[in-house]
Amino acid sequence: MQDGFQMNMNEFLPLRDVVFNTLRQAILTGELKPGERLMEIHLANRLGVSRTPIREAIRKLELEGLVTMIPRRGAEVAQITEKSMNDVLEVRRAMDALCVELACDRITEEEIQALKQACDAFEEAVKSKDVKRIAQADVKLHDIIVRATGNQRLVQLVNNLSEQMYRYRFEYIKDFSQHERLVEEHRIIYESIVKKDKETASQAARMHIDNQEKAIIHQIRVDRENREKRIKNL
Amino acid sequence: MQDGFQMNMNEFLPLRDVVFNTLRQAILTGELKPGERLMEIHLANRLGVSRTPIREAIRKLELEGLVTMIPRRGAEVAQITEKSMNDVLEVRRAMDALCVELACDRITEEEIQALKQACDAFEEAVKSKDVKRIAQADVKLHDIIVRATGNQRLVQLVNNLSEQMYRYRFEYIKDFSQHERLVEEHRIIYESIVKKDKETASQAARMHIDNQEKAIIHQIRVDRENREKRIKNL
């Protein structure tokens, strides 16, 4: 944690937004762990700004669901429980189904091309067995579909839900046995969008989430057991 | 606007939350109109607090989608365009369908009783022709269904989406010709949830939004035309 997250000062943004992005990233990558306290002075010193932009960033993280506020005690990184992740996934399943259905109606020729490229790129990434690259290719592919809906609000909501999953996604993608399945699912989704076959597309999208759900919930249980063991050994 | 919104200081809450609730309410009731600037000093003077809690409240309203930030210019009440409302309704339709489906699976006996009461209360409210009372009864009824899903995240998201519609909902409920239809739709939803008939329930929920959509979009067009006329006359 010594030389952990730092601010990307290059950006031409208000400090609160830079801080917001920095903290968000640190939470998603697990650099700031669930339950860890976010103390204003420490963060301010560490990032080299005053407390004001820190506080404003925390207010936004709060509504984003990444931190929990305890009155007069400050913010801490939100815990992920099996229940809360189930809630997220349940909503995400419905939204992803909606996304591909809308995409069937509205996707443009250019977006179809981009989607094809993204599918190919994902397949390449899987072959390379580079986990980080796979994750990035996956995000890109989904992003194209979500944006093809032309629905700004939906884009924002799906991004927020994905965020909650990213904290566990790495574990999921590390499971190489699932990679072929992922490639296959992506191909089905791509093809049914091209054919405007909403029914198949939305079924595939739901299945895609179902599979991730199993892996993520499994990982949450493993994490909890490890935590409990650690406490017992003290 | 002279003696408009005021703070409810009785609450035992941080000032930022009191300010947040106050501003939110003022936006939803239309007291603060779309496009109106939210200037920190003015609000601070008006509500009798310093700029800090005002700023923090605005950060939350921003993520909630009720205000738009313009860099170095501050916040203004978010405009509602036909497009943005369509986006909201598209998502809301899918979420409401999800809500009733989950409710079919998970609703408890007590919640079914409460739902029945809420349906009856709504019918009574319609008979009274008291618009405010009708709106409240409607909110209560939907709230029971949404909470019956047992999904916290879904509750939060649906509430946020409803919020966007409240700004236009009054116009909708003022249209007395639609009241019988509303009562009928509520009854269908109630009965299909009791029967655990997901298909019918989700169809009815979608239909319910479709009908509101027509009225709300119509109202948005009327508002825009009025605005354009007013500008022309200057």
Added chain:
DNA sequence: TTGTATTTAATTATATACAATTTGAAAGAG
């Protein structure tokens, strides 16, 4: 030893002060 006050330190909540930027109006040039 344990439980309870009391004090102290740490931290958040709020207010204020200062800096940077933008906007609009007035002044001046073409």
Added chain:
DNA sequence: CTCTTTCAAATTGTATATAATTAAATACAA
């Protein structure tokens, strides 16, 4: 008369100072 430039006022962005609250440590009594 119109366009540009400059300047002042208003407003946001950031930093710091003060107040209020909480958590922890210590002292003291049962």
